[in-house]
Amino acid sequence: MGVLNAFTSKTDALIGWGRKYSLFNYPFVTACCGMEFMALAGAHYDLDRFGAAFPRFTPRQSDLLMVVGTVSHKIAPVLRRIYEQMTEPKWVVAFGVCTCTGGFYDNYATVQGIDTIVPVDVYIPGCPPRPEMVLDGIMKLQEKIQQEKAGLLVRRTEVLPELPVPYTNRPDFARAIAENAPRRPGAEGGR
Amino acid sequence: MPNTTALPSVERLLPQVRELLGPKVLASHCHRGDETILVAPGEIVSVLAALRDDKGLDFDTLMDLCAVDHLPRRPRFEVVYHLVSLAKRQRLRVKVPVEEKSPSVPTVSGLWPGADWFEREAWDMYGIVFEGHPDLRRLLMYEQFEGHPLRRDYPVNRRQPLIGPRN
Numbered sequence A: 001m002g003v004l005n006a007f008t009s010k011t012d013a014l015i016g017w018g019r020k021y022s023l024f025n026y027p028f029v030t031a032c033c034g035m036e037f038m039a040l041a042g043a044h045y046d047l048d049r050f051g052a053a054f055p056r057f058t059p060r061q062s063d064l065l066m067v068v069g070t071v072s073h074k075i076a077p078v079l080r081r082i083y084e085q086m087t088e089p090k091w092v093v094a095f096g097v098c099t100c101t102g103g104f105y106d107n108y109a110t111v112q113g114i115d116t117i118v119p120v121d122v123y124i125p126g127c128p129p130r131p132e133m134v135l136d137g138i139m140k141l142q143e144k145i146q147q148e149k150a151g152l153l154v155r156r157t158e159v160l161p162e163l164p165v166p167y168t169n170r171p172d173f174a175r176a177i178a179e180n181a182p183r184r185p186g187a188e189g190g191r
Numbered sequence B: 001m002p003n004t005t006a007l008p009s010v011e012r013l014l015p016q017v018r019e020l021l022g023p024k025v026l027a028s029h030c031h032r033g034d035e036t037i038l039v040a041p042g043e044i045v046s047v048l049a050a051l052r053d054d055k056g057l058d059f060d061t062l063m064d065l066c067a068v069d070h071l072p073r074r075p076r077f078e079v080v081y082h083l084v085s086l087a088k089r090q091r092l093r094v095k096v097p098v099e100e101k102s103p104s105v106p107t108v109s110g111l112w113p114g115a116d117w118f119e120r121e122a123w124d125m126y127g128i129v130f131e132g133h134p135d136l137r138r139l140l141m142y143e144q145f146e147g148h149p150l151r152r153d154y155p156v157n158r159r160q161p162l163i164g165p166r167n
Ligand code: SF4
Pocket: A031, A032, A033, A034, A068, A069, A070, A095, A096, A097, A098, A099, A103, A126, A127, A128, A129
């Protein structure tokens, strides 16, 4: 038994080490925090030093969802869908106070914290956070990944609750608009 | 900062506008070169058509259409049309007072197709009905949204019933 324990803890350490330095992020950038994200990913602050700056613009190839900027009620179902499209293992970073709590946008349009939509691993407050704070957050996430015990098993098995009605995702929506929107004569050429 | 004292409140367009529209101009003022006229809601389509089609004024572009909530002033709302003449490089602001009880204004989307979404936005945010609009749906908020969020009596942190208390 002891041998087995020693073996799994070693493999856990190895897998954690491999995962924490190969974070492929999906930047879900919706607002002003995006500027700070660009500074972070650029040469000056160089997130690549931490093995976490290779953005994949498809959720299926990424394992770190960086939610950067204000999330409104109308974009919320899109965020949920992107999260669900990512394959395990996956982590979520809430970048900026808007994503952590809604920030000062305590109003009719803004989601009061993305943790009401998707589970969050690391919160980085600040409006926008300094790149150093984000680097600190990424390092904290790496520590967290290193300490995970799931090994090769799937980390998250919970099923997220259905979003309330305004959040309902309608995959047919774009097509419905394209097909049913009234068009003025002559508009077809511009499609 | 621009030197605003250098902009005299000289009426350049208003005499011409008054001559064109006659008694339809209920009031007018000129603040540092920004000229504004006030007309009745029933007249807005004919007034804007006249301003657009007049060769001397030539207001060919509807730059913006918005609404203002003046609560507690009466009449409560105002719909504001910003006209621009690209050729003559001049601007005019046309305001329409709207009562609080069943607020409505005739649509001008027949004059400028671009007014369509402006009017949808004004409906969405202020609840002003634009009669005759081809498709008066909410533009920014979702269908199930209750109320009109930019009205002054909409509580700033009110939660929508379908969204829940936390959000
Ligand atoms: S936290 Fe501040 S900088 Fe970031 S998206 Fe919100 S308002 Fe913009």
